[in-house]
Amino acid sequence: MPRSSIAVQSPALTTPLAVSLRAARLVYGGLILFDGLDLELAGGCFTCLLGPSGIGKSSLLRLLAGLTPPGVSGDLRGGDGQPLTGRVAYMAQEDLLLPWLNVLDNITLGSRLRGERTDRERALALLVRVGLSDCALARPETLSGGMRQRAALARTLMEDRPVVLMDEPFSGLDALTRLRLQALAAELLAGRTVLLITHDPLEALRLGEHILIMNGRPATLSPLPDLPGAPPRDPGDPAVQAAYRAILRSLGAA
Amino acid sequence: MRGLWRGLLTLAGLLSAWQLVVALGQLPPYILPGPWAVAASLWRHAGSLFDHAGVTALEIMLGMLLGTLLGCFTALTLGYSRRARRWLLPVLIASQAIPVFAIAPLLVLWLGYGMGSKIAMAMLIIYFPVTANFYDGLRHTPRGWLDLARVMAPVDRRWAMLRHIAIPAALPALGSGLRVAAAVAPIGAVLGEWVGSSAGLGYLMLHANSRMQVDLLFAALFVLAALAVGLYFIVDAGLKRLLPWHRVNPETTETD
Numbered sequence: 044m045p046r047s048s049i050a051v052q053s054p055a056l057t058t059p060l061a062v063s064l065r066a067a068r069l070v071y072g073g074l075i076l077f078d079g080l081d082l083e084l085a086g087g088c089f090t091c092l093l094g095p096s097g098i099g100k101s102s103l104l105r106l107l108a109g110l111t112p113p114g115v116s117g118d119l120r121g122g123d124g125q126p127l128t129g130r131v132a133y134m135a136q137e138d139l140l141l142p143w144l145n146v147l148d149n150i151t152l153g154s155r156l157r158g159e160r161t162d163r164e165r166a167l168a169l170l171v172r173v174g175l176s177d178c179a180l181a182r183p184e185t186l187s188g189g190m191r192q193r194a195a196l197a198r199t200l201m202e203d204r205p206v207v208l209m210d211e212p213f214s215g216l217d218a219l220t221r222l223r224l225q226a227l228a229a230e231l232l233a234g235r236t237v238l239l240i241t242h243d244p245l246e247a248l249r250l251g252e253h254i255l256i257m258n259g260r261p262a263t264l265s266p267l268p269d270l271p272g273a274p275p276r277d278p279g280d281p282a283v284q285a286a287y288r289a290i291l292r293s294l295g296a297a
Numbered sequence: 298m299r300g301l302w303r304g305l306l307t308l309a310g311l312l313s314a315w316q317l318v319v320a321l322g323q324l325p326p327y328i329l330p331g332p333w334a335v336a337a338s339l340w341r342h343a344g345s346l347f348d349h350a351g352v353t354a355l356e357i358m359l360g361m362l363l364g365t366l367l368g369c370f371t372a373l374t375l376g377y378s379r380r381a382r383r384w385l386l387p388v389l390i391a392s393q394a395i396p397v398f399a400i401a402p403l404l405v406l407w408l409g410y411g412m413g414s415k416i417a418m419a420m421l422i423i424y425f426p427v428t429a430n431f432y433d434g435l436r437h438t439p440r441g442w443l444d445l446a447r448v449m450a451p452v453d454r455r456w457a458m459l460r461h462i463a464i465p466a467a468l469p470a471l472g473s474g475l476r477v478a479a480a481v482a483p484i485g486a487v488l489g490e491w492v493g494s495s496a497g498l499g500y501l502m503l504h505a506n507s508r509m510q511v512d513l514l515f516a517a518l519f520v521l522a523a524l525a526v527g528l529y530f531i532v533d534a535g536l537k538r539l540l541p542w543h544r545v546n547p548e549t550t551e552t553d
Contacts, residue, residue, distance in 0.1 A: 156454060
């Protein structure tokens with residue numbers, strides 16, 4: 044697929060936006076999940092945050108998305124020192140497609156919520172990019188899980204925000220569909236500042252330009268040495284396999 | 298098609314049982330007329346039954362319409378404004394402690410013997426199920442959708458959220474409320490007619506009862522039941538058509 048021909052990217056991306064979170068703290072049920080946590084996302088880079096379930100990954104992501112859950116605090120800014128509000132797109136584990144809207148109306152939901160004009164041309168172009176050009180008028184319930192997540196990806200791109208936050212978006216898919224969607228996401232999100240959280244080490248190794256491991260209680264973040272090669276990496280790559288074993292060892296699973 | 302057959306079979310069974318009770322019990326027609334007597338009365342009084350049924354049907358439908366509008370408006374107000382919730386919700390719940398039956402005479406006193414008091418009764422009786430169901434639906438918008446919408450439109454756009462997310466998401470719940478409303482609205486109208494009226498199936502039944510025309514009473518009852526069932530099926534079919542995305546979970550439907 045050609046990478047640049049279609050107008051899916053905008054001037055907003057010419058200067059990638061870094062993200063900085065300082066002194067993040069989450070108390071949940073009297074338990075300190077993390078405290079004094081600092082997170083820096085390099086502008087225009089795909090960062091994966093890897094950690095076991097229940098460690099507070101999702102809460103951290105919600106904090107970055109401005110969905111401050113109760114018990115969470117932290118100082119969040121863009122690399123330009125301004126707040127992140129309105130410059131973030133969010134993609135969750137569930138596709139969150141509205142069942143009463145067709146695919147096209149679903150991916151243009153943001154503009155309608157903001158009371159802006161809807162750019163149908165761009166929406167249709169995006170549907171072509173994610174391989175759903177025939178499904179613009181289909182209802183979500185008629186699509187497969189992989190197609191629904193493609194539509195969610197198109198909706199995320201439609202928002203055209205410099206920062207994209209993804210909460211295990213591919214974990215509900217079968218292995219083959221997951222690999223395809225990972226490649227598609229890596230291609231289409233290039234140039235944006237992406238944080239993808241996952242509990243799957245292979246997914247992090249396949250997609251991450253930078254990989255952070257979140258572990259312990261209170262949780263801390265530790266970076267993994269950057270891998271050679273550009274994402275999406277081949278899961279069978281020896282470097283990926285070696286890093287995979289190292290991660291399992293450090294998480295105490297092997 | 299199989300459902301229709303099942304329905305007809307059930308009806309035939311009930312009619313046979315009825316005939317059997319009349320035949321075995323040697324009951325006089327002014328206590329319990331047989332199905333044939335009722336059918337004959339239905340035929341004989343078809344014209345007047347039709348007229349009175351028309352009055353009752355109009356009362357039910359206007360009551361449904363007004364009650365639904367008022368109920369939706371209340372639910373939206375409650376869903377939109379926290380202050381309205383604090384002030385209105387306790388009043389709404391307390392109001393349900395007053396039985397509608399108890400205020401029927403008052404309504405007739407205030408609104409007269411005409412249709413107004415019956416429409417008001419039907420409206421009052423459906424107002425609460427519509428409001429409660431719709432409001433419940435508005436309160437239980439799936440969190441993921443709200444999160445997504447909040448990230449998309451971070452400045453306070455409560456009305457846009459309500460319009461694009463919460464209201465459509467609550468429509469299936471409103472649908473449940475409307476189904477209940479369709480089932481109870483006839484009660485309201487007939488109750489109003491019993492308290493005081495000059496037309497309608499309730500009036501006809503009361504009249505027939507006092508003149509020992511029990512066969513006519515049964516005929517009117519039959520028409521009323523047909524009206525109520527018809528209304529329910531119309532509402533149900535309309536909702537299925539309007540909310541095609543809301544399907545019953547296939548795993549919970551019957552398998553025989």
